[in-house]
Amino acid sequence: MDGQSPIHGGPEKEGPVSASPSRRAWGRFRRNPLGFWSFVIFTVLVVLSLFAEVLSTDKPLVVRYEGQTYFPVLRDYAEKTFGGDFETPADYLDPFIRERITQNGNWAVYAPNPYGPKTLNYFAKLPNPSAPSRDNFFGTDDRGRDLLAQLIYGFRVSVLFALALTVLGVVLGIVTGAIQGFFGGKTDLAFQRFIEIWGSMPELYLLIIFSAIFSPSVALLLILLSLFGWMGLSDYVRAEFLRNRQMDYVRAARALGVGNSRIMWRHILPNSMTPVVTFLPFRMSAAILALTSLDFLGLGVPPGTPSLGELLSQGKANIDAWWISLSTFAVLVLTLLLLTFMGDALRDALDPRKADK
Amino acid sequence: MTAPTPGTGMPAHLLEVKDLRVSFAGKEVVHGVNFRIAPGEKLALVGESGSGKTVTALSLLRLAQNAEISGVASLFGLEPMSVGRDLLSISERALRGIRGEEVAMIFQEPMTALNPLFTVGDQIAEVLELKQALSKRQAWDAAVEALAATGIAEPARRAQSFPHQLSGGQRQRAMIAMALACRPRLLLADEPTTALDVTLRIQILELLSDLQRQTGMAVLMITHDLNLVRKFADRVAVMEDGHLVEEGAVARVFANPQHAYTRKLIDSRPVRDVVGQSAATGEPPVMLASRLRVGYAVPIPGVRGWFRKGEFVAVKGADFSVPPGRTLGIVGESGSGKSTLALAALGLIPHSGELQAMGRRWGPDAAGNQAIRRLVQVVFQDPFSSLSPRMAVEEIVGEGLLVHEPSLSPADRRERVIAALADVGMGEIQFPGLLQRYPHEFSGGQRQRLAIARALIVQPQLLVLDEPTSALDVTIQKQVLQLLQKLQRERGLSYLLITHDVDVIRAMAHQVMVMKDGEVLETGPVDQVLDRPEHPYTRILVSAQD
Numbered sequence: 001m002d003g004q005s006p007i008h009g010g011p012e013k014e015g016p017v018s019a020s021p022s023r024r025a026w027g028r029f030r031r032n033p034l035g036f037w038s039f040v041i042f043t044v045l046v047v048l049s050l051f052a053e054v055l056s057t058d059k060p061l062v063v064r065y066e067g068q069t070y071f072p073v074l075r076d077y078a079e080k081t082f083g084g085d086f087e088t089p090a091d092y093l094d095p096f097i098r099e100r101i102t103q104n105g106n107w108a109v110y111a112p113n114p115y116g117p118k119t120l121n122y123f124a125k126l127p128n129p130s131a132p133s134r135d136n137f138f139g140t141d142d143r144g145r146d147l148l149a150q151l152i153y154g155f156r157v158s159v160l161f162a163l164a165l166t167v168l169g170v171v172l173g174i175v176t177g178a179i180q181g182f183f184g185g186k187t188d189l190a191f192q193r194f195i196e197i198w199g200s201m202p203e204l205y206l207l208i209i210f211s212a213i214f215s216p217s218v219a220l221l222l223i224l225l226s227l228f229g230w231m232g233l234s235d236y237v238r239a240e241f242l243r244n245r246q247m248d249y250v251r252a253a254r255a256l257g258v259g260n261s262r263i264m265w266r267h268i269l270p271n272s273m274t275p276v277v278t279f280l281p282f283r284m285s286a287a288i289l290a291l292t293s294l295d296f297l298g299l300g301v302p303p304g305t306p307s308l309g310e311l312l313s314q315g316k317a318n319i320d321a322w323w324i325s326l327s328t329f330a331v332l333v334l335t336l337l338l339l340t341f342m343g344d345a346l347r348d349a350l351d352p353r354k355a356d357k
Numbered sequence: 358m359t360a361p362t363p364g365t366g367m368p369a370h371l372l373e374v375k376d377l378r379v380s381f382a383g384k385e386v387v388h389g390v391n392f393r394i395a396p397g398e399k400l401a402l403v404g405e406s407g408s409g410k411t412v413t414a415l416s417l418l419r420l421a422q423n424a425e426i427s428g429v430a431s432l433f434g435l436e437p438m439s440v441g442r443d444l445l446s447i448s449e450r451a452l453r454g455i456r457g458e459e460v461a462m463i464f465q466e467p468m469t470a471l472n473p474l475f476t477v478g479d480q481i482a483e484v485l486e487l488k489q490a491l492s493k494r495q496a497w498d499a500a501v502e503a504l505a506a507t508g509i510a511e512p513a514r515r516a517q518s519f520p521h522q523l524s525g526g527q528r529q530r531a532m533i534a535m536a537l538a539c540r541p542r543l544l545l546a547d548e549p550t551t552a553l554d555v556t557l558r559i560q561i562l563e564l565l566s567d568l569q570r571q572t573g574m575a576v577l578m579i580t581h582d583l584n585l586v587r588k589f590a591d592r593v594a595v596m597e598d599g600h601l602v603e604e605g606a607v608a609r610v611f612a613n614p615q616h617a618y619t620r621k622l623i624d625s626r627p628v629r630d631v632v633g634q635s636a637a638t639g640e641p642p643v644m645l646a647s648r649l650r651v652g653y654a655v656p657i658p659g660v661r662g663w664f665r666k667g668e669f670v671a672v673k674g675a676d677f678s679v680p681p682g683r684t685l686g687i688v689g690e691s692g693s694g695k696s697t698l699a700l701a702a703l704g705l706i707p708h709s710g711e712l713q714a715m716g717r718r719w720g721p722d723a724a725g726n727q728a729i730r731r732l733v734q735v736v737f738q739d740p741f742s743s744l745s746p747r748m749a750v751e752e753i754v755g756e757g758l759l760v761h762e763p764s765l766s767p768a769d770r771r772e773r774v775i776a777a778l779a780d781v782g783m784g785e786i787q788f789p790g791l792l793q794r795y796p797h798e799f800s801g802g803q804r805q806r807l808a809i810a811r812a813l814i815v816q817p818q819l820l821v822l823d824e825p826t827s828a829l830d831v832t833i834q835k836q837v838l839q840l841l842q843k844l845q846r847e848r849g850l851s852y853l854l855i856t857h858d859v860d861v862i863r864a865m866a867h868q869v870m871v872m873k874d875g876e877v878l879e880t881g882p883v884d885q886v887l888d889r890p891e892h893p894y895t896r897i898l899v900s901a902q903d
Contacts, residue, residue, distance in 0.1 A: 020795055021747055046855045152786045175512075188359040219708035248743035252811065259723070 028349040035345020049156035056113040115146030117153040117306040139323040153306035162287035169227035173233030179243025240272035281343035377428035404596035461536035465548040467528035471520040477531040478516025503534040527559040554690035555901040625634035625831040627864035642678035648710040671697035682849035686866030694875040734812035738824035740804035744796040751792035757815040777814040781806040802833035
């Protein structure tokens with residue numbers, strides 16, 4: 001008898017390439033229409049907002065003036081260039097400049113929404129805040145800035161901030177959780193006590209104190225929030241590492257003499273990512289909400305930065321200017337809803353009990 | 358409520374199953390099964406995992422979740438001319454009256470089948486209160502009586518125990534007591550002894566036989582263990598892939614199996630095919646241990662435990678040696694310390710005493726051990742947890758080379774991986790794109806081959822085999838054992854084989870060491886230990902599987 005006797009049963013599907021577990025999870029995610037389309041829409045919105053400087057700016061994209069081509073989006077031109085009186089940069093919302101560059105065979109292409117986030121229209125026909133009109137599709141806020149531009153840039157700041165905060169929190173959470181779970185014992189004990197102490201610090205008061213000491217900036221906010229944002233995830237990763245480190249495949253790797261770092265990185269980490277990935281969209285939406293609430297309280301991004309929280313607080317101050325609160329609210333709800341749908345779909349896709357058909 | 362069945366007028370049957378089909382989400386797993394059980398008859402339903410035998414039993418009581426069931430399963434009453442009730446079509450309410458009272462079930466794993474939050478007495482009494490409308494007192498007394506009938510010592514005290522306070526055998530007895538409390542006419546027993554140690558298996562089997570004789574109930578025993586069928590059943594039905602391929606009296610089927618699959622099952626007992634008994638003299642042993650002792654730190658309850666830890670000694674001084682090209686079999690029940698001994702042999706847990714591999718000792722620093730790691734490799738029991746689900750075959754099998762021969766180029770490494778896979782009988786021909794496949798696409802036996810290839814690729818001298826086949830079906834087990842025997846013959850590998858299965862020892866081992874509760878009871882050549890056991894425990898162990 002030889003050991004090469006035919007092997008009982010073959011794999012169910014025949015094919016040259018097989019799908020890794022993460023690819024199969026992605027396939028399950030794609031089969032969930034609500035989650036998948038939320039993902040598509042959210043991605044499109046984020047990519048569009050990355051091009052906000054082209055979509056919503058007070059400077060024309062291209063100007064053809066007296067045989068010369070100018071790109072005001074890319075660089076500043078003095079008013080004199082277009083027949084004005086001053087050396088100062090041209091104000092393209094000025095009816096005089098507008099007339100110079102659009103008549104007598106000259107032409108200019110304006111952005112779809114011809115206002116930037118900080119643009120004050122000195123030539124507005126209505127008092128501030130003004131209701132939606134042909135000039136400002138979503139109206140203006142109480143300082144006369146275009147609301148649509150505010151929302152686009154505010155959305156971008158929120159999403160990018162949330163992305164950065166999530167990445168920082170995930171990296172910190174994975175590293176600390178992995179160390180605790182993998183080494184266990186005294187390391188784990190010490191780290192857990194540290195987390196308990198660290199977690200009981202009053203985050204909000206620290207924020208208030210720090211915003212009094214340092215000048216407020218997005219970077220400072222990011223650092224402060226991520227210092228406190230990693231603990232929840234770290235516990236999940238720790239539990240996964242504790243479970244996985246005593247699996248037979250880890251023992252087999254140890255018996256082969258594989259080093260600790262490779263065991264952590266190649267063997268345990270890929271099998272411990274489920275809670276991390278599942279929580280990603282929920283962490284994003286929590287981060288967006290955190291930034292919005294801090295901005296609402298005036299503890300967030302420095303004044304002048306477009307932000308959804310600041311718009312909400314304007315809406316509260318100008319309760320009769322319904323367009324401010326309503327549109328901001330709509331943007332927030334849409335963002336959070338898309339993230340929640342994605343999170344639900346991800347959770348289903350990564351559920352080990354749901355076999356794919 | 359009662360469905361007229363064509364079986365009317367045939368009082369010789371207690372249960373008649375006709376054309377039973379079960380499917381899950383549109384996929385049929387049981388394809389039209391027919392069988393009958395007479396009152397007081399012991400029928401064994403035999404098959405490998407995935408053959409549909411458990412689903413068949415669960416469907417009879419409509420306990421299979423999300424299953425679509427069709428067919429007829431008529432349960433006949435005691436009167437000779439009674440009309441059968443179709444268990445598959447009567448109302449849920451009527452079925453609830455039958456479950457537990459006329460047809461009861463016991464499960465494989467008593468730890469999960471008993472509710473951990475109630476005492477076993479409460480759980481048995483609950484059945485009696487519901488089914489026989491006894492008062493609380495009467496039900497409790499009856500529960501104690503039922504426990505006493507299963508031979509549990511001190512039944513009155515045991516009735517007040519929670520499941521975790523009982524041993525495995527006692528839990529299984531408690532579950533049998535619960536199932537039999539209402540004196541059912543039919544007992545469905547789903548692998549009732551598989552989770553138990555071999556010495557307990559006999560006791561439980563004898564208990565079931567005794568109770569069956571006393572009460573005259575019929576038993577449908579679901580099992581994969583042919584020894585058990587031979588000892589227990591009157592008739593046997595063999596299932597393969599959802600079909601019932603053969604049925605008949607046990608003696609007839611074993612003596613003269615008709616179907617090819619039945620023959621394969623009966624032939625699947627491992628065959629000894631290894632090199633001769635005597636080890637080549639003069640050559641130093643591959644592994645040598647003397648007074649090997651392994652202890653674990655365990656918490657001490659109470660305030661004292663805040664400051665120091667207790668110690669549980671899992672291996673209490675073992676002496677053994679593994680000669681080159683030979684197999685040392687270590688046999689014992691769960692908790693005997695044999696798996697701890699395997700981990701110590703692999704240098705994965707600290708130990709005291711002497712333990713050498715090829716004359717080198719395990720040291721405290723990882724770098725010094727690297728050379729021994731190459732010599733001593735391992736194959737674990739559970740093929741599903743021993744391969745990382747997120748690594749492809751090439752990376753799993755080739756990992757040892759990354760560690761021990763880092764200078765190898767990727768192309769050379771791939772060649773070695775392909776060669777190692779070929780050694781275990783796996784190649785591109787059977788599995789196109791083999792190297793890029795992930796473990797979930799392979800069956801248990803194939804995964805075990807991958808695990809062997811992973812160990813072989815670094816060309817070790819000694820393989821530690823920790824229950825290498827006990828998670829596999831019998832026919833697959835035979836193939837894997839044949840592969841291991843062939844590798845030993847061709848390469849002169851030494852094996853440290855750890856198992857609870859005397860059949861596997863008989864087929865593989867040259868030397869045997871019997872362990873119990875961390876102590877070595879008996880050591881010697883395989884034929885001496887198995888044929889002329891000296892220790893009474895070894896005698897029980899050997900007789901349990903014959």
